[in-house]
Amino acid sequence: MTDFTSDVSVPRTRTAPPKREYYVYFAVIFLATLPLAILTWALTAARQMKLPPKGPFAKAWTQARIITPQIFSA
Secondary structure: OOOOOOOOOOOOOOOOOOHHHHHHHHHHHHHHHHHHHHHHHHHHHHHHOOOOOOOHHHHHHHHHHHHHHHHHHO
């Protein structure tokens, strides 16, 4: 009986996911996090009576940059 699980003669190549797919996921996640980021930014601005240092687009962009790679690494 042949053991195919330990065949070292075939090199394994790791292929990266297509960039288009990454950008689509990034855009969807960015658009999904944008309303909540705008809401929290507005509430923080109203509560503290000054503008937060990071705007809502920057917060949503940061969240999308954190979440999207986690999806692709799973």
